Amino acid sequence: xxxxxxxxxxxxxxxxxxxxxxxxxxxxxxxxxxxxxxxxxxxxxxxxxxxxxxxxxxxxxxxxxxxxxxxxxxxxxxxxxxxxxxxxxxxxxxxxxxxxxxxxxxxxxxxxxxxxxxxxxxxxxxxxxxxxxxxxxxxxxxxxxxxxxxxxxxxxxxxxxxxxxxxxxxxxxxxxxxxxxxxxxxxxxxxxxxxxxxxxxxxxxxxxxxxxxxxxxxxxxxxx
Amino acid sequence: xxxxxxxxxxxxxxxxxxxxxxxxxxxxxxxxxxxxxxxxxxxxxxxxxxxxxxxxxxxxxxxxxxxxxxxxxxxxxxxxxxxxxxxxxxxxxxxxxxxxxxxxxxxxxxxxxxxxxxxxxxxxxxxxxxxxxxxxxxxxxxxxxxxxxxxxxxxxxxxxxxxxxxxxxxxxxxxxxxxxxxxxxxxxxxxxxxxxxxxxxxxxxxxxxxxxxxxxxxxxxxxx
DNA sequence: GCGGATCTTGATGAATCCTTGACGCCGCCC
DNA sequence: GGGCGGCGTCAAGGATTCATCAAGATCCGC
Numbered sequence: 001x002x003x004x005x006x007x008x009x010x011x012x013x014x015x016x017x018x019x020x021x022x023x024x025x026x027x028x029x030x031x032x033x034x035x036x037x038x039x040x041x042x043x044x045x046x047x048x049x050x051x052x053x054x055x056x057x058x059x060x061x062x063x064x065x066x067x068x069x070x071x072x073x074x075x076x077x078x079x080x081x082x083x084x085x086x087x088x089x090x091x092x093x094x095x096x097x098x099x100x101x102x103x104x105x106x107x108x109x110x111x112x113x114x115x116x117x118x119x120x121x122x123x124x125x126x127x128x129x130x131x132x133x134x135x136x137x138x139x140x141x142x143x144x145x146x147x148x149x150x151x152x153x154x155x156x157x158x159x160x161x162x163x164x165x166x167x168x169x170x171x172x173x174x175x176x177x178x179x180x181x182x183x184x185x186x187x188x189x190x191x192x193x194x195x196x197x198x199x200x201x202x203x204x205x206x207x208x209x210x211x212x213x214x215x216x217x218x219x220x221x222x223x224x
Numbered sequence: 225x226x227x228x229x230x231x232x233x234x235x236x237x238x239x240x241x242x243x244x245x246x247x248x249x250x251x252x253x254x255x256x257x258x259x260x261x262x263x264x265x266x267x268x269x270x271x272x273x274x275x276x277x278x279x280x281x282x283x284x285x286x287x288x289x290x291x292x293x294x295x296x297x298x299x300x301x302x303x304x305x306x307x308x309x310x311x312x313x314x315x316x317x318x319x320x321x322x323x324x325x326x327x328x329x330x331x332x333x334x335x336x337x338x339x340x341x342x343x344x345x346x347x348x349x350x351x352x353x354x355x356x357x358x359x360x361x362x363x364x365x366x367x368x369x370x371x372x373x374x375x376x377x378x379x380x381x382x383x384x385x386x387x388x389x390x391x392x393x394x395x396x397x398x399x400x401x402x403x404x405x406x407x408x409x410x411x412x413x414x415x416x417x418x419x420x421x422x423x424x425x426x427x428x429x430x431x432x433x434x435x436x437x438x439x440x441x442x443x444x445x446x447x448x
Numbered sequence: 449g450c451g452g453a454t455c456t457t458g459a460t461g462a463a464t465c466c467t468t469g470a471c472g473c474c475g476c477c478c
Numbered sequence: 479g480g481g482c483g484g485c486g487t488c489a490a491g492g493a494t495t496c497a498t499c500a501a502g503a504t505c506c507g508c
Contacts, residue, residue, distance in 0.1 A: 074342075084328035091334040096342060097321060098335075104308035110315035111322075118298075118320060118342060152454060169364035189457075192496060199497095207497090216464055216495065217377040218364075376465060412484085414467080420486060431486090440475090440484065 003046035034058035162222035171219040227270035258282035292318040386446035395443040
């Protein structure tokens with residue numbers, strides 16, 4: 001099932017979209033502000049995002065920019081404004097399509113189909129393997145020596161964020177806000193505790209990690 | 225150079241688009257009917273196609289369908305009709321975007337950029353290479369002889385500022401205020417200490433640097 | 449309500465990083 | 479030649495950050 005994240009502050013539109021999209025076979029998640037949207041995107045990893053630019057807590061373009069920091073998910077931007085400056089700004093910030101309110105639902109659905117059609121090509125296999133363990137992002141499973149490794153929800157979320165950003169350095173703030181929420185951006189203790197647990201469960205030698213690396217003072221990095 | 229095929233039967237619009245797109249660095253081919261469009265697409269294999277639905281010899285949707293028989297090139301559809309049925313039809317026939325006339329040229333250009341960004345596969349990696357080492361600004365990573373180089377946060381920040389201003393001279397004040405903050409504009413010996421560390425880690429011969437150069441009395445400069 | 453799993457929290461020693469000062473070299477001007 | 483300022487190098491200290499452990503607190507299914 002195709003997951004769609006709908007971000008809008010208008011409860012009526014949200015409701016209408018949820019019903020329509022569900023009727024057309026999408027698995028819908030909703031968010032009413034930018035903060036919730038970013039959290040939901042990290043949690044549910046949708047295949048498509050519909051983003052209204054007018055949000056109560058932050059600018060839609062800012063939401064888009066932050067999302068683009070770690071995700072390539074296709075984004076369809078909604079806006080009430082017809083000005084071409086807004087369109088240009090949103091498209092250059094990383095939006096894949098732009099549609100102005102009011103719009104027809106059939107057009108919206110057609111644009112979603114067009115976006116999805118394009119993204120299936122570069123859909124990566126959600127399977128990441130190292131010489132010590134294998135992570136299946138789709139099935140939410142980790143295997144080591146052919147055996148399933150049992151991870152707690154928090155351990156899994158943390159590993160997921162790191163694996164989705166493989167090779168890349170993930171800052172402590174990024175990890176904390178995607179796993180625990182933005183309010184926990186100072187609790188770097190959590191990272192140490194859970195990183196130690198992940199290493200104990202996954203690394204051949206937890207004292208000399210080769211896949212879950214520490215970048216002192218900045219964050220962590222996952223290498224295959 | 226990015227090749228664009230523009231298909232329209234209006235000679236004035238064709239001319240305007242050709243001039244504008246060329247001015248923005250595209251390599252433009254034009255066609256005035258569907259038949260010529262398909263032939264041109266096969267011949268020039270453009271990176272983008274702009275297709276007007278109103279053509280003299282055949283229906284634009286039909287052109288699109290035939291094109292999709294063998295090519296995945298991103299197609300931006302132009303149309304004078306605002307009806308949503310046309311949009312739905314075009315998008316489901318394989319169009320990647322849809323824009324109605326009249327349209328702003330800046331919006332068209334923005335949509336082209338968005339299309340290209342998606343198709344050209346994950347954009348250009350922000351990667352800066354010298355013959356001795358490679359800096360990946362996106363992944364926050366430095367490689368030398370295939371091995372990761374371990375940099376401290378301060379070393380990285382300093383290198384980042386220099387690399388972002390590659391070829392250009394970065395003054396001591398600029399470096400100090402971007403890495404340590406404006407209050408440290410006098411602590412030029414910090415620069416000496418960290419520049420020495422960077423050279424030791426990155427330069428083949430730290431005593432005769434070829435990429436991290438000193439401009440005596442002024443600042444430093446990074447050369448590839 | 450019970451028991452087990454999971455999540456917080458605090459404390460400790462170890463490792464890493466930043467700062468600071470001292471020293472010598474080099475080029476330039478007096 | 480001597481003085482001077484800018485630069486490169488080195489090493490030690492103190493501060494910050496990290497890994498690890500263990501003891502409560504909390505959540506959840508039964």
